[in-house]
Amino acid sequence: MDLTLKIWRQASGLDKGKFVNYKVGNISHDASFLEMLDILNEELVIKGDDPVAFDHDCREGICGACSLYINGRPHGPDRGITTCQMHMRNFKDGETIVIEPWRAKPFPVIKDLMVDRTAFDKIIQAGGFVSVRTGGVPDANAIAIPKHDADLAMDAAACIGCGACVAACKNASAMLFVSAKVSQFALLPQGRPEAHERVQKMVAKMDELGFGNCTNTYACEAECPKEISVANIARMNREFLTAKIVAQKA
Amino acid sequence: MVKIMYASITKKIVMSLVGLFLTSFLVVHMSINLLILFDDTRQLFNEAAHFMATNPFIQTFQWILFIGFIVHIILGLVLQIQNWMARPVGYDRKGSSEMSFFSKYMIHTGAIVFIFLLLHFANFFVKAKFGHLEEITYDSGTFEDLGILVVQLFQDGGYVAFYVIAILLLGFHLEHGFQSAFQSLGLNHNKYTPVIKVVGTLFSIAITLGYIAIPLVIYFS
Ligand code: HEM
Ligand code: FES
Numbered sequence: 274m275d276l277t278l279k280i281w282r283q284a285s286g287l288d289k290g291k292f293v294n295y296k297v298g299n300i301s302h303d304a305s306f307l308e309m310l311d312i313l314n315e316e317l318v319i320k321g322d323d324p325v326a327f328d329h330d331c332r333e334g335i336c337g338a339c340s341l342y343i344n345g346r347p348h349g350p351d352r353g354i355t356t357c358q359m360h361m362r363n364f365k366d367g368e369t370i371v372i373e374p375w376r377a378k379p380f381p382v383i384k385d386l387m388v389d390r391t392a393f394d395k396i397i398q399a400g401g402f403v404s405v406r407t408g409g410v411p412d413a414n415a416i417a418i419p420k421h422d423a424d425l426a427m428d429a430a431a432c433i434g435c436g437a438c439v440a441a442c443k444n445a446s447a448m449l450f451v452s453a454k455v456s457q458f459a460l461l462p463q464g465r466p467e468a469h470e471r472v473q474k475m476v477a478k479m480d481e482l483g484f485g486n487c488t489n490t491y492a493c494e495a496e497c498p499k500e501i502s503v504a505n506i507a508r509m510n511r512e513f514l515t516a517k518i519v520a521q522k523a
Numbered sequence: 524m525v526k527i528m529y530a531s532i533t534k535k536i537v538m539s540l541v542g543l544f545l546t547s548f549l550v551v552h553m554s555i556n557l558l559i560l561f562d563d564t565r566q567l568f569n570e571a572a573h574f575m576a577t578n579p580f581i582q583t584f585q586w587i588l589f590i591g592f593i594v595h596i597i598l599g600l601v602l603q604i605q606n607w608m609a610r611p612v613g614y615d616r617k618g619s620s621e622m623s624f625f626s627k628y629m630i631h632t633g634a635i636v637f638i639f640l641l642l643h644f645a646n647f648f649v650k651a652k653f654g655h656l657e658e659i660t661y662d663s664g665t666f667e668d669l670g671i672l673v674v675q676l677f678q679d680g681g682y683v684a685f686y687v688i689a690i691l692l693l694g695f696h697l698e699h700g701f702q703s704a705f706q707s708l709g710l711n712h713n714k715y716t717p718v719i720k721v722v723g724t725l726f727s728i729a730i731t732l733g734y735i736a737i738p739l740v741i742y743f744s
Contacts, residue, residue: 279615292615345616371616378609441620443627444606446531476530485609486531486602488629489703491622504711511709513532 274300274366278313280325281373283382290382292371302362306349307332307339309361326385332357334498337433340440341386342373347437347496355435355498375436377445379482392482393434393450399478400471401454403463422460429456431499438493438501444485449493451479452509453501459512469516476513531605534598539704541595546697546704548588553733560740565670566661572669576651596637603630625699632696639689646676677741686738694731698724 275298283290297313304312307329314324330338339356343349348356350363364370374382379392430453438449455472458464464471487506494503529537555575559568575581621627647669650656656667677683701723705711710719 281615342614342616345614345618346620347618373614373616376610376612376614378611441618443618443621445609446606473530476532480531483609485606486535487707488602488606488626489623489699489706490626492618492620495620495622503706504713504716507706507709507711509709510532510536510707513530514536514709517533 274302274361274364276300276309276364276367277369279369279371280386282325282385283374284323285384286381300361302360304361305332305357306341306343306359306361307357326383326387328387329357334358335433337435340375340388340435340437342375342440344371347375347440348435348498352495353498353500355433358498375440377436377439377484379445379447379484380436380439388436390434390436392484393436393447395482396447396451396475396478397454400467400474401458403458404467416462418461426457426460429453429460429501429505432457432497432501433499435498437496437498439484441492441496442485442487443490443492444488446487446493447479447482447484448487448506448509449497449501449503451475452505455509455512456505459508468512469520472509472512472516473520476509531602534602535707538595538598538602539707541591541598542700542704544591545588545595546701548591549693549697549730553730556737557733559670559673559737564661565659565668565674566663568670568673569659569666569668570661570663572651573666592640596633599630599633623699623703625695626703629696629699632692635689635692636696639685639693642685647672673737674741677738680742683738683742687735690731690734693734694727697727697730701726 275296278295278297279292280295281290282293295313295317297309297316300309300312307327310325310327317324328338328340330336332339334355334357337355339348341348341356343356343359348354349359351359372386374380374386375388375390377388380388380390383389432450432453434450436450439445439447442448455475458471459468489503489506491503494501555568555571558571559565561567625632650672651667651669656669657671658665659668659671660666677686702716702720705716705719710716
């Protein structure tokens with residue numbers, strides 16, 4: 274298939290950036306989207322042009338490195354997959370595909386389609402962990418956990434931190450990401466001791482970094498490659514409210 | 524400033540509580556308004572209006588309502604401005620992945636409702652409180668005839684049109700707002716959330732039709 278690609282090019286964070294149109298031809302329907310970009314980049318390199326920078330790593334939907342806002346949708350058309358899992362059969366021959374970077378104040382563009390997602394790491398550092406002491410290996414069945422809770426915690430933990438929720442949200446809100454990270458611990462007994470402190474610190478960090486607020490538009494859930502549910506956002510709000518009310522003053 | 528003082532979730536929780544409070548007021552207000560359609564002498568309506576204007580509990584509540592509106596509007600603006608600031612560079616292709624359509628237009632529907640409220644305030648509240656209304660006598664006593672004010676205003680086609688549009692937008696505001704308020708409060712449950720969503724939609728339709736019926740019936744009769 275032959276395609277026109279309208280791609281955001283920006284040399285660095287300081288550069289203003291603009292859209293540039295490229296033509297690619299003879300692309301297989303079975304090629305992955307990133308393979309199609311690889312082909313474009315090879316052609317650009319041969320011509321002596323600067324290849325298009327984009328994030329990728331595992332190319333199998335588990336690492337969360339790939340991004341790209343394709344035709345108005347993070348990770349492109351199709352539900353529940355990342356850009357690296359998406360194939361060219363989702364597009365029509367002759368189509369123009371618009372490719373943009375994630376847009377959010379806390380995700381500044383590094384180059385072209387690559388954005389700096391360190392903001393997510395900072396939120397995790399603020400409280401997205403369980404403090405454990407070293408020592409003997411605990412008995413795996415010492416603490417009984419209802420299957421239903423374990424499943425919900427696993428569903429939340431499926432978040433790969435790609436940032437599609439922020440990209441999709443009209444407010445560039447990180448609530449789906451943060452709520453998944455809060456929930457995966459809040460649902461399990463191991464996470465309870467630090468639960469109140471955790472939710473308050475992570476929310477404070479999220480606000481400080483300049484992410485938007487949640488209007489419950491639910492575009493995040495629709496675009497999440499791991500189909501994380503907005504029920505997690507409600508859980509986080511619940512956790513936050515309880516923490517504010519019952520937690521002792523620090 | 525507000526950002527430093529209150530967390531995003533705190534603001535949303537206050538917003539949702541105030542929003543639900545304003546919603547309950549809509550029900551009371553509509554019930555009284557509808558009375559005007561039930562008799563030609565406007566007796567029911569005028570008596571109810573008299574009760575609302577003189578009952579000490581309602582009079583105190585009125586101030587809480589007033590504060591509620593101010594809080595809702597200020598917080599709505601603060602949230603919206605922060606949301607705009609969170610994405611300084613927009614997309615070329617606007618997204619449309621939302622699952623609650625009217626959530627995208629809360630500030631717009633809210634702004635029109637606000638203008639409507641100001642006009643409404645000048646037309647009814649100020650006149651009822653500070654202006655001079657004619658009196659009308661029924662067998663139960665003599666009352667100020669607020670009802671005639673309503674009937675006269677709704678003779679004006681332009682005003683009726685604006686009223687109808689504003690209420691429609693209020694309905695859109697509620698269609699998203701009702702279920703959103705529960706989600707903001709953390710009340711999401713796989714048994715109840717689907718029910719809340721349906722109830723919210725039916726409720727918004729009922730409120731919209733209830734309010735719109737009054738100017739339309741008066742204008743066309
Ligand atoms: C009778 C009048 C009104 C009622 C019953 C009402 C009700 C609600 C409800 C229930 C919500 C959802 C709260 C949540 O998601 O937590 C909401 C949100 C909102 N309201 Fe209103 N509202 C009214 C008037 C207004 C006005 C006059 C404005 C003017 C600016 C306004 C602006 C907003 C905004 C911007 C939001 C969305 C906030 C966000 O989620 O970011 N509302 N409203
Ligand atoms: S490259 Fe790892 S998820 Fe796409």
